[in-house]
Amino acid sequence: MQQIEDELEKSSEKYQYLIKYAPTGIYEVDAHNRFRSVNEVMCKALGYSEKELLSMAPSSLLYPESRKRFQQRTHDILAGKAVDESVEYHVKTKNGSGLWVVMKVKFIQKNGVIDGALVIVHDVTERKRSERALLSAERKYRRLFETTQDGIMARNLEGRMINCNPAYAKMLGYTRKEIKSLSVRQLIPEKWHNQRDRVVKKVIETGHSVLFEREYRRKDGSVFPASVRTWRLTDGKGKAIGIWSIVREISLQKQQQKSLEEHAGVLEQIVQDREKRLKDNERLVAIGQTAGMVGHDLRNPLQALTGELYLAKTELASFPQGEGRSNLEESIHVIEEQILYMDKIVSDLQAFVQPIHIDKKPVGLQELLSAVIQTVTIPQNVTIKLENSGRSLQIRVDPHLIKRVLINLVTNAVQAMPSGGRLYVLAKVDSHGHVSISVEDTGVGIPDRLKSQIFTPLFTTKPRGQGFGLAVCKRVIEAHGGTICFESSEGKGTRFTLDFPAA
Ligand SMILES: Nc1ncnc2c1ncn2[C@@H]1O[C@H](COP(=O)(O)OP(=O)(O)O)[C@@H](O)[C@H]1O
Ligand SMILES: [Mg+2]
Incomplete structure (x- = not known):
């Protein structure tokens, strides 16, 4: 008997020892749910001394939600219902921070009734925290995925x-x-x-x-x-x-990229145009500077040439008729034409670069038009029709400048009809005294894409053109307070119209 008691004592000692030093929390409760014992780990984790804990009710350590579950569980046990061996609770520590624990409960029976329980407590706070973090991260990802x-x-x-x-x-x-x-x-x-x-x-x-x-x-x-x-x-x-x-x-981005590129293209074109215009301007300034000089210097020898040519022509008249004489006459004719051409270039240049001084005089319309027609060489294959509804009328313009304008228009018209056509010059005066003069041809016409450029100085489509003619016309007419406009259809012909306000 003594031996049995000794054995028991020994095993109880071992048991106490284990409980005391086990690395997990262990406690015992009696049938009334009061602490019977708590081990060191429990005390440390909860922050109470052993004495303090033994004086407390275990349920008072639980947070409300856990306490509710605890009560339910106790109720179930008393009612004889089967319950899980392990249970998870949220426990208050002395310093107010909470712990999550999993408890394994072993009921102790005595004479067939529950006499208490031995409980092993695992701190799962860390696991719980990372589980929560995971859950909320997963929730975030799921939301991201869905939305x-x-x-x-x-x-x-x-x-x-x-x-x-x-x-x-x-x-x-x-x-x-x-x-x-x-x-x-x-x-x-x-x-x-x-x-x-x-x-x-x-x-x-x-x-x-x-x-x-x-x-x-x-x-x-x-x-x-x-x-x-x-x-x-x-x-x-x-x-x-x-x-x-x-x-x-990325359809939208692609589209935007494309329109950006197109935009860039347009910008580039604008820059190029600007650059060209600047270059043209530079050219114009340079031309302006030299034109005065060259014009001035050429004017005199040109005049001298014209004079000499006149003398030569008169001299030639006294030559006997023959092959020699007609060859000479032919040469003189060509020289004369070329001198006229040179003279025109020089005048255009000068007209363009010099400031315009207008010297208005009364001019008879009819005389003006005939003088123009006589000055321009009209080829045989061009028929000309001159119509003047204000035959006897006088207009107040600068005769030299307006003649120059009309010469330019008629010259252009003739040049536009290399294989012949009809030239039609019409002057009209309405009852208010507005004068309009139009020069019409049945020539090549002006392509739509070039229409905006023809008045620009230096713009020409002709191999030997200067591109000053229309620019000069515009300057002169506008200086008179008038307008110049045109209608043209490609392959059919062109009509330029000058309008002068009533004098
Ligand atoms: N009657 C016309 N028919 C067709 N094209 C014309 C006519 N008049 C002018 N143009 C166009 O306008 C351009 C500019 O004319 P202009 O300023 O007189 O310069 P240029 O005669 O030296 O070329 C011409 O090169 C031609 O392309
Ligand atoms: Mg011209």
């Missing part, structure tokens, strides 16, 4: 869909259910299949892709560009089981 505008999708190694978010399905015009049964090849135009194979291979090898672009095909057949980034999908052990991608539609 982001970017398409997200995962596929297995065979290209079968594992999952995709609503944005991905919407972007492609399918429901999520429809799209799950489609292979990736059905969603991208064939010309991108090779690229996809390459990307997948690379992603499986290296883990991810760079940002790249490809096209997708919607359910309705329309194709759109997208930027894509892809990652390797692994099972828990790092084995590749597929890929997942983020797909962003």
